[in-house]
Amino acid sequence: xxxxxxxxxxxxxxxxxxxxxxxxxxxxxxxxxxxxxxxxxxxxxxxxxxxxxxxxxxxxxxxxxxxxxxxxxxxxxxxxxxxxxxxxxxxxxxxxxxxxxxxxxxxxxxxxxxxxxxxxxxxxxxxxxxxxxxxxxxxxxxxxxxxxxxxxxxxxxxxxxxxxxxxxxxxxxxxxxxxxxxxxxxxxxxxxxxxxxx
Amino acid sequence: xxxxxxxxxxxxxxxxxxxxxxxxxxxxxxxxxxxxxxxxxxxxxxxxxxxxxxxxxxxxxxxxxxxxxxxxxxxxxxxxxxxxxxxxxxxxxxxxxxxxxxxxxxxxxxxxxxxxxxxxxxxxxxxxxxxxxxxxxxxxxxxxxxxxxxxxxxxxxxxxxxxxxxxxxxxxxxxxxxxxxxxxxxxxxxxxxxxxxxxxxxxxxxxxxxxxxxxxxxxxxxxxxxxxxxxxxxxxxxxxxxxxxxxxxxxxxxxxxxxxxxxxxxxxxxxxxxxxxxxxxxxxxxxxxxxxxxxxxxxxxxxxxxxxxxxxxxxxxxxxxxxxxxxxxxxxxxxxxxxxxxxxxxxxxxxxxxxxxxxxxxxxxxxxxxxxxxxxxxxxxxxxxxxxxxxxxxxxxxxxxxxxxxxxxxxxxxxxxxxxxxxxxxxxxxxxxxxxxxxxxxxxxxxxxxxxxxxxxxxxxxxxxxxxxxxxxxxxxxxxxxxxxxxxxxxxxxxxxxxxxxxxxxxxxxxxxx
Numbered sequence: 243x244x245x246x247x248x249x250x251x252x253x254x255x256x257x258x259x260x261x262x263x264x265x266x267x268x269x270x271x272x273x274x275x276x277x278x279x280x281x282x283x284x285x286x287x288x289x290x291x292x293x294x295x296x297x298x299x300x301x302x303x304x305x306x307x308x309x310x311x312x313x314x315x316x317x318x319x320x321x322x323x324x325x326x327x328x329x330x331x332x333x334x335x336x337x338x339x340x341x342x343x344x345x346x347x348x349x350x351x352x353x354x355x356x357x358x359x360x361x362x363x364x365x366x367x368x369x370x371x372x373x374x375x376x377x378x379x380x381x382x383x384x385x386x387x388x389x390x391x392x393x394x395x396x397x398x399x400x401x402x403x404x405x406x407x408x409x410x411x412x413x414x415x416x417x418x419x420x421x422x423x424x425x426x427x428x429x430x431x432x433x434x435x436x437x438x439x440x
Numbered sequence: 441x442x443x444x445x446x447x448x449x450x451x452x453x454x455x456x457x458x459x460x461x462x463x464x465x466x467x468x469x470x471x472x473x474x475x476x477x478x479x480x481x482x483x484x485x486x487x488x489x490x491x492x493x494x495x496x497x498x499x500x501x502x503x504x505x506x507x508x509x510x511x512x513x514x515x516x517x518x519x520x521x522x523x524x525x526x527x528x529x530x531x532x533x534x535x536x537x538x539x540x541x542x543x544x545x546x547x548x549x550x551x552x553x554x555x556x557x558x559x560x561x562x563x564x565x566x567x568x569x570x571x572x573x574x575x576x577x578x579x580x581x582x583x584x585x586x587x588x589x590x591x592x593x594x595x596x597x598x599x600x601x602x603x604x605x606x607x608x609x610x611x612x613x614x615x616x617x618x619x620x621x622x623x624x625x626x627x628x629x630x631x632x633x634x635x636x637x638x639x640x641x642x643x644x645x646x647x648x649x650x651x652x653x654x655x656x657x658x659x660x661x662x663x664x665x666x667x668x669x670x671x672x673x674x675x676x677x678x679x680x681x682x683x684x685x686x687x688x689x690x691x692x693x694x695x696x697x698x699x700x701x702x703x704x705x706x707x708x709x710x711x712x713x714x715x716x717x718x719x720x721x722x723x724x725x726x727x728x729x730x731x732x733x734x735x736x737x738x739x740x741x742x743x744x745x746x747x748x749x750x751x752x753x754x755x756x757x758x759x760x761x762x763x764x765x766x767x768x769x770x771x772x773x774x775x776x777x778x779x780x781x782x783x784x785x786x787x788x789x790x791x792x793x794x795x796x797x798x799x800x801x802x803x804x805x806x807x808x809x810x811x812x813x814x815x816x817x818x819x820x821x822x823x824x825x826x827x828x829x830x831x832x833x834x835x836x837x838x839x840x841x842x843x844x845x846x847x848x849x850x851x852x853x854x855x856x857x858x859x860x861x862x863x864x865x866x867x868x869x870x871x872x873x874x875x876x877x878x879x880x881x882x883x884x885x886x887x888x889x890x891x892x893x894x895x896x897x898x899x900x901x902x903x904x905x906x907x908x909x910x911x912x913x914x915x916x917x918x919x920x921x922x923x924x925x926x927x928x929x930x931x932x933x934x935x936x937x938x939x940x941x942x943x944x945x946x947x948x949x950x951x952x953x954x
Binding site for chain 1: 777780781784785787791801802806809811813818819820822823824825828829831
C-alpha cells in the first residue's frame, strides 16, 4: 500500500521524521513491519495469559465469555497503545483512560445539541459544511481520545489508528489461528495422558 | 527525417543558429528512436506546424531574452535543449503512449497515485498532437523524478516542472524570468540557468544530464503535458494551470522528502508575502510566475479554476496566491489548512481500501468511518474468539523465542487435585496451581511428586519463577509451564527419568537466567 520511494523510505526509516514536516508516513510504515507485529503478538500473548489467570482465579464472575472478551479486547488495545510508544493521541488516550471509553462514553454523547450550534455557525461561515462537521464528530468519537480535534490532526490520528488497527487484526487473527490449530492438535494426546499417569 | 522537418519548421524561424546543431544532434540521437515514433512524428509535425509556430516563436523570443540576460550559459543550454528536445520526445515516444505512464505510475509513490493516474489516462488522446509543447514538461517531470534521489535538486526540479508546465510558450515574462533567476533553491546540476530560462531550457539541460532515467518519466510528463498543451491550445489556461498544478503536486509528492518542505515553505511564504515578493524558493518563483502569467493571459478562467480547485478533494498541495483572490493572511491560512486537509485525505485514501474512486470529503469521511468501525468490530470478534480459545488451550503452545522460560504451573489442568500440586510445589503456588489448564504439566507434577527430592531440587526453579510471578505477574510462569510441557512431551517419548527431567529443567533454567 503506502510505500514511499526507496530513498524516502530509507531516510524516513532511519531518521524518522527528519525530512517530512508532517511525519505522517514514517509512523505508518512502522505499523506494517513484521518485527512490530511480532513484538505486538508477544506482548499480546502475555496480556492474554494474565487475563486468563485473572479470570480463572475469580471463576464466579469473570468466567462469562463476554466479560472475558471485553477484558481481552481491552488488553489488546492497551498493548497496541503501548506499541505506539505514546506518540499519538489515541495511544495516550487509551493508556491513560481506558475505562473512560466504556463508562463515560454515554455522557459524551450528550453534547450533540451543542454540535448543531456549531454546525449552524460553521454553515454560516462556510468554513466547513455541516455534513463534514458531523462526520468529523463521528470520526472523533471512533478514534479514542480525538473527540475535540480539528480535521487535519484528526485525519492524521485516524490514519495512524487505522494502520495500528490493521496490525492488531493481523496479529490477533494469527494468534487465534495458532491457538485453534494447537488446540485441535494437542487435545487428543493430552486427554490420554492424565489417564495414564493417574 | 521528418523530425528535422517539423523541428526545422518551428525552430528554425525562432532560432537561427539552432537548426544546424539541432538537426545534427537530432540525427545522432533521435534516429534509433524514430522507428516507433514515425506515426507520432507525423501527427506532431502536422500539429506543430499549425500551432507551435507561434509557440516556437514565443519560445524563441523568450530564449533570446533570457539568453541575453544570462549570456553564454543560456545559449549553450538552448542548444543542448533543442538537441535534447529531439532525443527527449523521441525517447519518450519510443513506446506506445499508454505504456510509459503506467510503469511510471506504478513506480511512483503511493500518495502520488491518486494524481499520478491523472496524466496517464489522459495521455493517449492528446498523445500525438503537441509534441514540441510537451517536450518541455517531459524534461521537467523527468528532472523532477530524477531529483527524487537528490534532495535539493528535487525541489528545484519541481520548481522547474511547475514553471515549465505553467509557461509553455508564455515565456515572454521577463519579470517572471527575472524572479526565477533571482530566486532559486539551488539545483546543483543546473546552476542558475534553469531559473532564468523558464521552462524549456531548464528542462532541456536537465534532460541532457539525465536522459536515460528521464525517459519513462519524461514520457509520462510529456503525455500529461500534451494534455495541458491541448488545453492551452484551446485557450483554457486555467485548466492547464490546474493540470500543471496537479502535475507539480504529483511531482512534488513523488519526491517524498523535499516537496513537503518546499510546499510548506511555500505555504509559509504565501502567508508571509502577498505572493508578490520574491522569496528564495522556486515554488515562490513559480507562484510568482504563474500569477503573472495568469494575469497576463486570462484572469477569469484562472480565477475560476482557482476557486474551484480547493473544493474538490483532489486539491493541490502547492499554495499559490491566486490572482483575483484575497491574498491576506486569513485566506492564505485558510488555503493552507484546506490543502493540509486534502493532503491527509489523499493519504487516507490510499490507506482505506476501495477509496480510490471516491471523490469528495464527505464520502471519504464516510468511508473512513466505516473502515474504522469495521476494523474495531473485527478486533472485538477476534478478542471474543481468543477469550473462548484461551481457557481451552494451553497458551504455551505458542512459544515465542524471546520469552523467558520461567514460572511454574499456572496453567495446569483442572483434572489434577490441588494436593498433588501442593506436594509438588512446596511454595504457595496453590492458588495459581488450582486453575489447572495445561495437561502436560500436570503429568510433570505427578512425576515431581513421586521423588520428593525432585521437588526439592526443582524448588529453586519454581521459587525463582514464583518470585517473578509475584513480582509482576509476567509471563514467565507460563513460559516455564510451556517448557515443562515440551520437556514432558519429550520425556514421554523417551522413557521418563527424573534425572533427565531435572537436567532438562536445569537446562531450561539456564535459558531463563540470561
